[in-house]
Amino acid sequence: MAANTRFAVALHVLGFLAYAGAPVSTSEQLAASVNTNPVVIRRLLASLREAGLVASQAGPGGGWRLERSAEDISLADVYRAIEDEPLFAMPARDPSDACDVGAHVQAVFDPLAGEAEAALIERLEDTSIADMVVEIALRVGPCPIDQHEIEHQPSLGAMT
Amino acid sequence: MAANTRFAVALHVLGFLAYAGAPVSTSEQLAASVNTNPVVIRRLLASLREAGLVASQAGPGGGWRLERSAEDISLADVYRAIEDEPLFAMPARDPSDACDVGAHVQAVFDPLAGEAEAALIERLEDTSIADMVVEIALRVGPCPIDQHEIEHQPSLGAMT
């Protein structure tokens, strides 16, 4: 499958915004952490902004910030903000309606596909961006120096 | 998204095989019902055969049949037979490990993505091909003539 990497990138970026604690982060910083182009980040975050998850501001000192608290953004919110197409779909060409199966397969398939995707989303509802940030912080391990006081963007460390 | 239609086609074909009740159906017949090319059907069914869901036989009178009873094939079996790549994946380029979030996002993301996909599969486990066939039969409605006795491939009706 064309691996769906937008979801992973969205979680990375939202995790960054939550973890950084800075008032805003620029798409340049986010792109550096994800290792991609700032435009890719802006495109993705545009979807998240439409869903009310983040806000942006232009100009010097501008950038992106969470519009809700990290506890209040579930992975399901992110999934819904990004994925507009259903997970499973019927092929473009309609099946033959001269055949009992072809005539009714769509009516039977569609609700099944919807329920399966709903189960996926329901599971995503159980985890928040804040939960993810906790997991990340746990893996960073005890810090000799409290990174949150070195600079305003602690998560960047000594990035080039 | 590049809508995943293989899943829908697989269910259609398996439903056809179960509903038809004929000893075998040819990829030509299946392709006619799905409204696609026989080669597409053979390619897809090759995956299902590897998973032990169907069997094929060449030569005259040959074709495809279910290798297990329709009650014994869950939609999860079909999903696993078809999808080899994980539903969610990290982007090809590794994130920056100069950043706390970039360094650990994959370790946090991977199990989350796996659990979400597991929830999807778990839901698919609840429905069998037989369940689908019942739903289809219900929609066909009461038949003036028992179609299963007109011919050997009742579901084809008067297909061209």
Add this chain to the structure above:
DNA sequence: CGTCTTGTAACTAACTTGGTTACAATCAGC
């Protein structure tokens, strides 16, 4: 005004998908 940043269009390269043709391999029945 000058500069930093977002917003967005346009283009490209790589990949995926479904469709199609072609042909070898297999098998049943005569």
Add this chain to the structure above:
DNA sequence: GCTGATTGTAACCAAGTTAGTTACAAGACG
């Protein structure tokens, strides 16, 4: 063994998707 039906599979094409990139307009702030 010959014939014909059917699967098995490689090769190729067209269309669509995705990520990446460049370019530049628009907005915000000192």
